[in-house]
Amino acid sequence: MRALNSDPQRGRRFAHCSARGKFSSEAVPSNVATRRTGMVSSLAGDLLRPLIDLHPCDRGPLFAQGIEEYWATFSDQRLPRFALQRTLPAPFRSELLRELGRSELDVEDPRQIPRSLRSDRWHCLCESLERWSELSTDQKCSLVLLLHALCFYSLILKLLSPICERDIATKPECVELAYLHASSRYVLLAVSSTRGSR
Numbered sequence: 388m389r390a391l392n393s394d395p396q397r398g399r400r401f402a403h404c405s406a407r408g409k410f411s412s413e414a415v416p417s418n419v420a421t422r423r424t425g426m427v428s429s430l431a432g433d434l435l436r437p438l439i440d441l442h443p444c445d446r447g448p449l450f451a452q453g454i455e456e457y458w459a460t461f462s463d464q465r466l467p468r469f470a471l472q473r474t475l476p477a478p479f480r481s482e483l484l485r486e487l488g489r490s491e492l493d494v495e496d497p498r499q500i501p502r503s504l505r506s507d508r509w510h511c512l513c514e515s516l517e518r519w520s521e522l523s524t525d526q527k528c529s530l531v532l533l534l535h536a537l538c539f540y541s542l543i544l545k546l547l548s549p550i551c552e553r554d555i556a557t558k559p560e561c562v563e564l565a566y567l568h569a570s571s572r573y574v575l576l577a578v579s580s581t582r583g584s585r
Contacts (some may be wrong), residue, residue: 407441432487436536438480439492441508450475450536457536458508461529468528468563471536474570477578480538496542497534519546524560531567541570547571 389454390575432439434447444455460469484493494500497511497528501580505513515530516524527546534543 396402414415429487431483435483439487440506441512441537442506449473454533457529459532461533462511464525464529468532470532471548474535474574475538477538477540477574492525495539497539499538507554526563528563528567531564535567535571541575543571 409453436442436447436449437451437458441458443455444452447453450471450473452497453469453473456471460466460475481493483546484490492500496516497509498516500509500513502510512533515526519527519530531543531546534546547564547568550561550569554561555565
């Protein structure tokens with residue numbers, strides 16, 4: 388398990404995809420990404436920025452810093468898998484965007500955000516979703532972990548078919564995907580149950 392923010396330079400970097408879907412790192416001023424996504428500076432927006440557009444994070448709540456670690460694992464398959472023992476409620480990202488006055492970014496699929504509003508990292512995320520069928524199991528796990536941290540639970544259920552018990556028992560690579568499918572389903576059912584009890 389890697390420590391949060393183990394690389395002090397990571398908060399000032401972003402990753403982008405090459406034509407073949409590989410990643411590299413470069414320095415980028417934070418105000419460039421702010422102009423591109425149209426974010427208005429606020430305390431909530433600054434501290435929770437990774438949840439909004441995957442902006443590099445060097446401060447903020449633990450789960451916001453965790454997204455930076457999920458991104459690192461997603462963009463560099465040589466790194467060990469990262470897992471934060473924290474799952475956000477399904478409406479969290481939507482409510483944050485509404486509070487910031489950016490409801491146009493509230494989507495069920497990252498690809499629904501217009502290209503003109505995407506950060507470079509967000510664009511990489513979308514490219515990987517387009518290449519889903521070409522990804523290895525490890526790559527799919529890293530991608531779904533990132534989506535899970537960003538509260539895209541409905542999309543995860545669309546990407547992952549239920550995995551039978553025999554495959555879970557005999558194919559270790561299926562265990563994590565089965566867990567992420569079950570976790571996403573549980574979060575969404577918890578929301579439905581809460582709404583139904585009102």
